[in-house]
Amino acid sequence: MSQSLNAELLERDHRHLVHSLHNEAVHLAGNVWVRGEGTELIDADGKRYIDAMSGLWNVTLGYGRRELVDAAAKQMGELAYASGYAGSTNLRALELGEVLAECVYPNIHRFFFTSGGGESTDSTIKTARYYWKAVGWPGKFKTISLLGGYHGVTLAAMCATGLPAYWPAFEPRMPGFVHIPNHDIYRYPVPPGADPDTAAADELERAILAEGPETVALFIAEPVMGGGAYVPPAAYFRRIREICDKYDVLFAADEVITGFGRTGRLFALDHWGVTPDLVQFAKGITSGYIALGGIGMSDKVAAVFDRPGADTWMHCYTYSGHPVACAVALAAIEVVRREGLVARAAVLGERLQHGLRHALAGHPHVGDIRGLGLIAAVELVQDRSRKTSFDAARKIGPQVLSELRRLGVVTRGRGDTVYLGPALVSDEATIDRIVTTLAQAVTTVLPQ
Ligand SMILES: Cc1ncc(COP(=O)(O)O)c(C=O)c1O
Secondary structure, eight states, rough: OOOOOHHHHHHHHHOOOOOOTTOOHHTTTTEEEEEETTTTEETTTTTEETHHHHHHHOOOOOOOOOOHHHHHHHHHHHOOEEEEEETTHHHHHHHHHHHHHHHHTTTEEEEESSSSSSHHHHHHHHHHHHHHHHTTTTTTOEEEEEOOOOSSSSHHHHHHOOOOSGGGGGGGGGGGOOOOOOOOTOOHHHOOOOOOTTTHHHHHHHHHHHOOOGEEEEEEEOOSBBTTTTTOOOHHHHHHHOOOHHHHEEEEEETTTTTTTSSSSSSSGGGOOOOEEEEEEOGGGGSSSOOOOOEEEEHHHHHHGGGGGGGOOOOOOOOTHHHHHHHHHHHHHHHHTTTTTTHOOOOOOOOHHHHHHHHTTTTTTEEEEEEEEEEEEEEEOOOOOBBOOOGGGGGGHHHHHHHHTTEEEEOEEETTEEOOOOOOOOHHHHHHHHHHHHHHHHHHOOOO
């Protein structure tokens, strides 16, 4: 039998390219995507798949949106590029700043643009260090973040990322990065007598005191952790805010996944009425149609940029404020507003979370089902009562992912946890099909 076109193209690709998370076996069993339509991807053999991760959580508006294509083409014709270095800007960048100032958090009105999440993390860390030097506390330079958190893989972002698998091949890490246990409600061992709502947040206070508050610049966390869909207890971020205020530590929300509607709020800390000092975004700001990220700064932080005689901020990217990326972002935000997609994500999210519980909670190897809005995860375990994991060599999670793919649904996972992050424009039938197909795949790999 002749080889499929998909397989032939993968071999060609493999000869010359190194991929993100490069792994030959994974790659050669993959897909060459040639087209996207709405919430579906089509591979080189013409097979259609539901994209249950909307790309890498980013294609929130689905594939083939004419408004975004037209915005990019128009801007490329008008002004394809302009430096964003001081002394130069462009109309789309300043308009995007105005729109974001209206809709991010009420205390955030200044923005710096990057090309993605990792650059945004570096920008957050450097802005926090810059801020403390500017206000006269140069000894505050450390960043505290959550174990299990993901903030990207540029060198500083990799050091903030709390997934140890990302470290060993690139050690030594930079000094000044500290990790604390996260708020995984399923596994966090709440100390006897402690309040389960705030016990994990108190880890931050312990870490700040152990390091010395005079050395800690920043705490950074995802409001809902993308890798694993861990949703904090309701009081978690309120307690984090209190601790950061008490010890003069800036609090940054990494909203690269949660920003622009995915959790059913435009920005996710809004679920708990908390505002950060810094917020970082990427992915959904352009629905993944073009690379754009950035950070927003609270008025308190931004004030240091306006000090009389302030030194030049020696931080910059060639593509900061790229006019085409900003034009696409403006068009994407307009679609989110016009189509009411934040409220829609809340409704679809309820359907997804309930659907998963209904279809999978009774399975003896489903340990935990969690998420908020259109971020969800299903964790498979060997023994439900003891929460013990499967032997990694059995590759239960990867088997479920490949069975899902065979059944026409693509998504991602880590270990034996399967992630879901459908587009905000999904219809009910697509959400239901993702749920029933996942239940089918789990039961095929782990018969009851
Ligand atoms: C929360 C979070 N922060 C940062 C990043 C890094 O973004 P990028 O891959 O654009 O560098 C990601 C990417 O998945 C992310 O999910």
